[in-house]
Amino acid sequence: xxxxxLTALSRQLWRNRLFTxxxxxxxxxxxxxxxxxxxxxxxxxxxxxKIPDAANIYQVVSKSKSEDNPDGGxxxxxxxxxxxxxxxxxxxLKLVVPMFYQFRQFATINEGKGKDPKRIEKEDDIExxxxxxxxxxxxxxxxxxxxxNTALDAPDxxxxxxxxxxxxxPLLSPQQVVGKSIAYNDTILRRVSGVVAAPDYPNSFSKDNxxxxxxxxxxxxxxSWDGVNSNDLLFFKPSMGKDPKQVLTQLNAINLKxxxxxxxxxxxxxxxxxxxxxxxxxAEKFGAQTRTANKMVLNGLMIVGGFLLLLACINYINLSTAxxxxxxxxxxxxxxxxxxxxELVLRFMGETLVVTLLAALLSLGLAWFAVKxxxxxxxxxxxxxxxxxxxxxxxxxxxxxxxxxSGLYPAWLSARVNTVNVLKGMTDKVVGSNRxxxxxxxxxxxxxxxxxxxxxxxxxxxQLRFMLHKDLGFNKDAVITVTVPYRVWKDSVFKDKQFVLKxxxxxxxxxxxxxxxxxxxxxxxxxxxxxxxxxxGGEDLHxxxxxKYGDTDYLxxxxxxxxxxxxxxxxxxxxxxxxxxxxxxxxxxxxPRDALGKFLIQPANHKMYPIVGVVGDFNQFGLQSxxxxxxxxxxxxxxTTFNIKLRPDPATWNNAIQSVATSWKKIYGNVPFEYKFxxxxxxxxxxxxxxxxxxxxxxxxxxxxxxxxxxFGLATLTAFQxxxxxxxRKVLGASVSGIVTLLSRQFVLLVLxxxxxxxxxxxxxxxxxxxDYAFRxxxxxxxxxxxxxxxxxxxxxxxxxxxxxxxxxxxxxxLRTE
Numbered sequence: 035x036x037x038x039x040l041t042a043l044s045r046q047l048w049r050n051r052l053f054t055x056x057x058x059x060x061x062x063x064x065x066x067x068x069x070x071x072x073x074x075x076x077x078x079x080x081x082x083x084k085i086p087d088a089a090n091i092y093q094v095v096s097k098s099k100s101e102d103n104p105d106g107g108x109x110x111x112x113x114x115x116x117x118x119x120x121x122x123x124x125x126x127l128k129l130v131v132p133m134f135y136q137f138r139q140f141a142t143i144n145e146g147k148g149k150d151p152k153r154i155e156k157e158d159d160i161e162x163x164x165x166x167x168x169x170x171x172x173x174x175x176x177x178x179x180x181x182x183n184t185a186l187d188a189p190d191x192x193x194x195x196x197x198x199x200x201x202x203x204p205l206l207s208p209q210q211v212v213g214k215s216i217a218y219n220d221t222i223l224r225r226v227s228g229v230v231a232a233p234d235y236p237n238s239f240s241k242d243n244x245x246x247x248x249x250x251x252x253x254x255x256x257x258s259w260d261g262v263n264s265n266d267l268l269f270f271k272p273s274m275g276k277d278p279k280q281v282l283t284q285l286n287a288i289n290l291k292x293x294x295x296x297x298x299x300x301x302x303x304x305x306x307x308x309x310x311x312x313x314x315x316x317a318e319k320f321g322a323q324t325r326t327a328n329k330m331v332l333n334g335l336m337i338v339g340g341f342l343l344l345l346a347c348i349n350y351i352n353l354s355t356a357x358x359x360x361x362x363x364x365x366x367x368x369x370x371x372x373x374x375x376x377e378l379v380l381r382f383m384g385e386t387l388v389v390t391l392l393a394a395l396l397s398l399g400l401a402w403f404a405v406k407x408x409x410x411x412x413x414x415x416x417x418x419x420x421x422x423x424x425x426x427x428x429x430x431x432x433x434x435x436x437x438x439x440s441g442l443y444p445a446w447l448s449a450r451v452n453t454v455n456v457l458k459g460m461t462d463k464v465v466g467s468n469r470x471x472x473x474x475x476x477x478x479x480x481x482x483x484x485x486x487x488x489x490x491x492x493x494x495x496x497q498l499r500f501m502l503h504k505d506l507g508f509n510k511d512a513v514i515t516v517t518v519p520y521r522v523w524k525d526s527v528f529k530d531k532q533f534v535l536k537x538x539x540x541x542x543x544x545x546x547x548x549x550x551x552x553x554x555x556x557x558x559x560x561x562x563x564x565x566x567x568x569x570x571g572g573e574d575l576h577x578x579x580x581x582k583y584g585d586t587d588y589l590x591x592x593x594x595x596x597x598x599x600x601x602x603x604x605x606x607x608x609x610x611x612x613x614x615x616x617x618x619x620x621x622x623x624x625x626p627r628d629a630l631g632k633f634l635i636q637p638a639n640h641k642m643y644p645i646v647g648v649v650g651d652f653n654q655f656g657l658q659s660x661x662x663x664x665x666x667x668x669x670x671x672x673x674t675t676f677n678i679k680l681r682p683d684p685a686t687w688n689n690a691i692q693s694v695a696t697s698w699k700k701i702y703g704n705v706p707f708e709y710k711f712x713x714x715x716x717x718x719x720x721x722x723x724x725x726x727x728x729x730x731x732x733x734x735x736x737x738x739x740x741x742x743x744x745x746f747g748l749a750t751l752t753a754f755q756x757x758x759x760x761x762x763r764k765v766l767g768a769s770v771s772g773i774v775t776l777l778s779r780q781f782v783l784l785v786l787x788x789x790x791x792x793x794x795x796x797x798x799x800x801x802x803x804x805x806d807y808a809f810r811x812x813x814x815x816x817x818x819x820x821x822x823x824x825x826x827x828x829x830x831x832x833x834x835x836x837x838x839x840x841x842x843x844x845x846x847x848x849l850r851t852e
Contacts, residue, residue: 057389061389063346067339071336074335077236082236090271091271094285094309095112110267114254114257116289120285126273127276130269131166132165133323134249135161136247136265140219142154159521164247164250169246173240181228193246195230234418236415342733352748355473382444387433478784483737485789485792485793485796487730489796498724501656506653514711535697549591551668553677564578564643565636566635567635568622576637582667596649609667611667612646613648613649616663633645656720660808
């Protein structure tokens with residue numbers, strides 16, 4: 035029975051091989067995308083699930099709000115004193131586990147007698163986690179050497195992960211590493227007390243290269259209740275029956291007691307909340323020291339994958355139902371020989387299952403190429419997570435669902451074939467006329483989805499172009515930036531060497547200018563809380579003002595528009611300030627000229643800063659954010675980035691950069707000279723937008739491809755079914771263009787209907803998307819016109835081949851074969 039079924043099926047698939055290929059291609063591409071999205075979603079949702087008693091672990095996070103920020107902000111860190119309060123003053127906590135991240139510039143490894151000490155330096159410094167021994171009770175590690183009960187019982191001990199131990203002592207086993215000494219920054223001496231293997235499941239804590247040290251009392255020395263640091267994380271596990279809300283109530287009461295005076299004076303508040311460990315991986319606001327994921331993005335990917343699968347299933351339904359008239363004789367004979375509805379449905383469902391299985395096999399090969407192509411978009415560590423049972427189950431369920439959805443309607447329709455009509459030769463009426471309207475509706479739906487993607491991709495592209503080319507309030511062109519590494523400028527050997535190098539570069543005729551200072555627009559910013567009094571008895575105003583540091587050449591190099599006043603004078607520390615227009619608005623100062631001579635006061639130390647100049651507003655972050663109040667001043671300790679203006683002619687740039695590198699080497703020796711074009715740095719601020727755009731473009735291309743596969747198949751079938759009609763029309767004098775128009779017209783009309791339905795939906799979706807940007811484009815009518823023309827052209831190109839082929843065929847041959 036099975037052999038007969040497979041033999042008949044292979045013949046059927048080969049006889050209609052064009053449609054077989056179209057169905058397998060459409061299904062395989064959509065299954066491939068669904069498979070990749072499943073891998074991503076399953077990986078992200080698996081984080082922290084295997085941590086012992088994860089449902090009973092909470093992170094303490096801080097929330098705040100002020101007049102400047104009424105919606106509130108969040109920070110993953112806590113004030114340092116909170117640790118001792120939770121540990122000593124609040125009852126009912128089983129474990130209190132701080133994770134204070136500390137950074138060392140370098141480590142010196144003494145491997146033993148006869149060997150020179152080995153110095154290890156990191157570009158981003160060496161990261162250590164200062165914690166309590168209870169850390170290893172809360173989080174699961176496999177101990178390769180050492181005892182977890184004593185490994186952190188003294189401040190001179192350090193526990194290494196396996197990867198870090200191999201990096202420090204590549205020739206020693208974990209047992210041999212224990213007892214070895216490591217000196218950090220030449221002043222902190224520790225001995226290795228344990229080596230652990232990081233958990234082999236996705237989690238928010240373990241990193242391959244991590245070191246653990248004991249948190250001691252001196253680590254709290256610079257802590258106070260009125261500040262938080264995202265490097266200071268805190269977790270706790272309540273005892274059985276203890277409500278975490280009660281813990282927070284007690285903690286916030288103590289926090290208010292210590293901060294009430296500051297809260298009242300500066301009109302802001304800060305409090306603590308709990309973040310369940312199960313929610314940590316998706317809490318982007320509290321994602322310090324770990325990688326987080328965006329649930330909205332994951333849900334969007336699942337929706338896109340579902341739509342692409344739906345399009346492929348619609349293709350299969352369309353092509354299968356369109357082929358029924360050609361299979362009418364086969365079906366009629368089977369019914370005459372006794373096949374019932376059940377047997378016919380099962381047979382057609384079996385055919386669909388085989389086609390889907392072939393598509394699934396092909397999709398695995400496509401997935402291998404797709405993963406290579408889009409590796410930058412996949413989450414880090416995804417290939418280390420292989421949940422084979424879940425992967426196999428997903429593929430089986432996916433094949434079953436696709437087979438059922440794709441095959442059920444064609445199978446049911448085949449069972450309704452009228453045997454009498456078949457015997458009379460009326461194979462074009464064997465399954466009823468309603469299939470035509472349904473098929474048209476499915477084509478409209480396919481192109482509806484594709485058109486939404488087309489419009490979305492077009493608008494996203496325009497928004498990204500707008501962000502990359504908008505006037506930012508300063509001149510970023512032909513500027514390279516070089517930052518002196520932290521470990522270098524902190525080194526006494528290189529102290530103040532940046533000023534020596536700047537002096538030499540200022541004499542370099544190959545460049546147009548050089549200034550020291552922070553980049554005008556970048557991802558981070560320092561902020562000061564400043565007070566202002568108009569001196570007329572009005573209410574004192576205070577606001578948070580962003581701070582940019584630069585030297586006296588900074589404003590000129592970037593071409594800031596000075597509206598009033600002058601540049602600040604050179605100084606070792608912040609003294610005079612230049613502000614932007616938003617600062618004037620924040621403090622109620624009417625005009626740039628009125629601002630000159632006014633003072634902004636830093637309440638923390640009562641220092642007064644005179645406003646000596648006002649510049650036009652400029653963007654300090656990406657265009658997602660509004661322009662904030664900002665001041666520009668100078669501070670010798672903050673001038674560690676070189677901003678070098680090249681000459682307008684790009685042909686001179688290579689030589690200019692080489693001359694700068696030569697000067698750098700004279701001053702900094704073997705310290706790497708690493709420069710970046712500033713406009714490329716700005717582009718990285720829009721990395722998420724670029725990735726989103728690439729994903730939408732990919733989804734658009736796939737949606738169009740799948741829709742066109744079905745359209746091509748239907749056009750082929752239509753041309754075949756109307757062979758006799760085309761032949762008669764040609765004999766009666768119809769032109770090739772007239773016949774092409776005749777065969778293409780109905781498909782173009784269907785595409786136009788889909789455009790009319792998709793345009794308002796796409797407009798609404800993109801309007802919602804653009805609301806996240808403070809600076810955004812307007813959605814214009816021509817965008818929809820271009821998308822419409824594109825969809826119509828794609829449809830015409832898809833169907834025109836078969837239409838032209840039918841129109842140019844020999845009518846005599848067509849009529850003879852008919």
